[in-house]
Amino acid sequence: xxxxxxxxxxxxxxxxxxxxxxxxxxxxxxxxxxxxxxxxxxxxxxxxxxxxxxxxxxxxxxxxxxxxxxxxxxxxxxxxxxxxxxxxxxxxxxxxxxxxxxxxxxxxxxxxxxxxxxxxxxxxxxxxxxxxxxxxxxxxxxxxxxxxxxxxxxxxxxxxxxxxxxxxxxxxxxxxxxxxxxxxxxxxxxxxxxxxxxxxxxxxxxxxxxxxxxxxxxxxxxxxxxxxxxxxxxxxxxxxxxxxxxxxxxxxxxxxxxxxxxxxxxxxxxxxxxxxxxxxxxxxxxxxxxxxxxxxxxxxxxxxxxxxxxxxxxxxxxxxxxxxxxxxxxxxxxxxxxxxxxxxxxxxxxxxxxxxxxxxxxxx
Amino acid sequence: xxxxxxxxxxxxxxxxxxxxxxxxxxxxxxxxxxxxxxxxxxxxxxxxxxxxxxxxxxxxxxxxxxxxxxxxxxxxxxxxxxxxxxxxxxxxxxxxxxxxxxxxxxxxxxxxxxxxxxxxxxxxxxxxxxxxxxxxxxxxxxxxxxxxxxxxxxxxxxxxxxxxxxxxxxxxxxxxxxxxxxxxxxxxxxxxxxxxxxxxxxxxxxxxxxxxxxxxxxxxxxxxxxxxxxxxxxxxxxxxxxxxxxxxxxxxxxxxxxxxxxxxxxxxxxxxxxxxxxxxxxxxxxxxxxxxxxxxxxxxxx
Numbered sequence: 001x002x003x004x005x006x007x008x009x010x011x012x013x014x015x016x017x018x019x020x021x022x023x024x025x026x027x028x029x030x031x032x033x034x035x036x037x038x039x040x041x042x043x044x045x046x047x048x049x050x051x052x053x054x055x056x057x058x059x060x061x062x063x064x065x066x067x068x069x070x071x072x073x074x075x076x077x078x079x080x081x082x083x084x085x086x087x088x089x090x091x092x093x094x095x096x097x098x099x100x101x102x103x104x105x106x107x108x109x110x111x112x113x114x115x116x117x118x119x120x121x122x123x124x125x126x127x128x129x130x131x132x133x134x135x136x137x138x139x140x141x142x143x144x145x146x147x148x149x150x151x152x153x154x155x156x157x158x159x160x161x162x163x164x165x166x167x168x169x170x171x172x173x174x175x176x177x178x179x180x181x182x183x184x185x186x187x188x189x190x191x192x193x194x195x196x197x198x199x200x201x202x203x204x205x206x207x208x209x210x211x212x213x214x215x216x217x218x219x220x221x222x223x224x225x226x227x228x229x230x231x232x233x234x235x236x237x238x239x240x241x242x243x244x245x246x247x248x249x250x251x252x253x254x255x256x257x258x259x260x261x262x263x264x265x266x267x268x269x270x271x272x273x274x275x276x277x278x279x280x281x282x283x284x285x286x287x288x289x290x291x292x293x294x295x296x297x298x299x300x301x302x303x304x305x306x307x308x309x310x311x312x313x314x315x316x317x318x319x320x321x322x323x324x325x326x327x328x329x330x331x332x333x334x335x336x337x338x339x340x341x342x343x344x345x346x347x348x349x350x351x352x353x354x355x356x357x358x359x360x361x362x363x364x
Numbered sequence: 365x366x367x368x369x370x371x372x373x374x375x376x377x378x379x380x381x382x383x384x385x386x387x388x389x390x391x392x393x394x395x396x397x398x399x400x401x402x403x404x405x406x407x408x409x410x411x412x413x414x415x416x417x418x419x420x421x422x423x424x425x426x427x428x429x430x431x432x433x434x435x436x437x438x439x440x441x442x443x444x445x446x447x448x449x450x451x452x453x454x455x456x457x458x459x460x461x462x463x464x465x466x467x468x469x470x471x472x473x474x475x476x477x478x479x480x481x482x483x484x485x486x487x488x489x490x491x492x493x494x495x496x497x498x499x500x501x502x503x504x505x506x507x508x509x510x511x512x513x514x515x516x517x518x519x520x521x522x523x524x525x526x527x528x529x530x531x532x533x534x535x536x537x538x539x540x541x542x543x544x545x546x547x548x549x550x551x552x553x554x555x556x557x558x559x560x561x562x563x564x565x566x567x568x569x570x571x572x573x574x575x576x577x578x579x580x581x582x583x584x585x586x587x588x589x590x591x592x593x594x595x596x597x598x599x600x601x602x603x604x605x606x607x608x609x610x611x612x613x614x615x616x617x618x619x620x621x622x623x624x625x626x627x628x629x630x631x632x633x634x635x636x637x638x639x640x641x642x643x644x645x646x647x648x649x650x651x652x653x654x655x656x657x658x659x660x661x662x663x664x665x666x
Contacts (some may be wrong), residue, residue: 048566051566051570052569052570053566053569053570072569073566073569073570074569074570074571074572074573074574075572076570078570079570079571080566080567080570082563082566082567084561084563086561086563086564086566086567088564088567088568088581088582088585089564089585089586090585090586090588091585099568099571099573099581100571100572103571103572103573103577104572147571151571
């Protein structure tokens, strides 16, 4: 039950490798915050610094209002779930979960109660006497969660806890983790490289790249209003289409000219970029091929050649070549597309994104 | 190490017992073919002589007349054997725990000071590279009645000690053994320590363990099988200390360092074959028992 404040945290490894640079973030009490980014972006390092198993080079870390920079890991009242679970191999599941409580000299019957309660919640009651080697990946993952739960910690740190599970188990565990967060009412700091995990579980997502924060926002805000091309490309699958273009004005209407064609763009605050090179971002679901849409929006129609069609059952991913601009469209099923088919597509311009070509920052 | 051996044996047994599975049987046969050359070598140079030794222990010196357990009785009654066995047991009982503790301590220190660790690792390993014969010269110079150690002691006003002529010889031998073997065992410990995942230490830290609790709950259990291995190797190396003892003090050293090997060597020179064989068979039985006990104790299935 504690908020966390990271103030200008920097981590520099010997040899001058800058893992985290000037990282500032306020995590609210009971918030489920997810740090996401490609591998090597420093997200795990942040988590390890909060845990106290990695030293902070500069900046300040507060947990529940108390400066933690020089507080040892064991005194921070945090629990951590490791990517490979880090279960003690020579201890039974029960002893793994009881270990931290035993170190804190909590009475035996209280330890027993807490371990059995957690085991019940996680559905691992029958496994308590087993050694970790005799457990499946999913079971180990639950034990690792249980080991953290019994502590009743101020902060829960999770370092890619689902990455070693198969896809089906992962989807199930996502829902369970969300439930667990709600029932525990504890601050969760969660690290992953999987944007689906981030989108589905987080109250807020922190997107990182090369040790720096790119954007911190609620999942839907990140999706709708990415602040730069990195965020726009990172969140969403298939990822956002990017096409180079120039911003021009014709008859008082701003338009983006791309290889594929011209699109009218009615956005505020883009006048300054008139005549400059820009990048147009279009989400795959904002590209339409239905006759109704094409008829209603004749000014936003491009010719396209089908390069590949991936029917997913509930939808189709169309890989298109529009006069050199490669676009992916996500359209409803129904029509059958063959490679080489020449079709017409329309773009929902109310949802397109514009980025400055040089700074890659969103405009308008 | 023993665990792998166990699994190999188990697999071998399984494949040989599983006669219905043709592929498995082929695998077992292939294993035998690959094992055959080294097995032949070991049989020729170790097993067969050993079997003959056991046989000879029941016969007279010429290996013709059956004497039953007479050889064993005579060995057990022999004063020299009792002294040598007691000395050897005492030596093993003192130096192996001391060696295990010292080498583990140094291994932990060497790991702790990472940037300088390599320098220390090498320097602790150096004694292994020095041939025994040249070390002996050094010991003689050091521990002679008028040697270096006594010169230093005299500086501090301590009366000279006759290191090799009194029971101090035992402790000189212990020191020699530790000096020579610490580096080797340290390397084994380091390998064992490398086998413990860094994440476990971190998890324990986050769970609230201090350095000592981490050592007891993470490091020690993680080193269990290494401990068994190091203990057995140290035990076997313990018998090699005879070289130093023999070269420094000869066939009949001070009573305190008269080891089983001195006795064996003397019996061998006197061609006292039946007693020699009986004693060898007994020593082997005792060592085997100790090794099996250590293996059983330290190779708990994880």
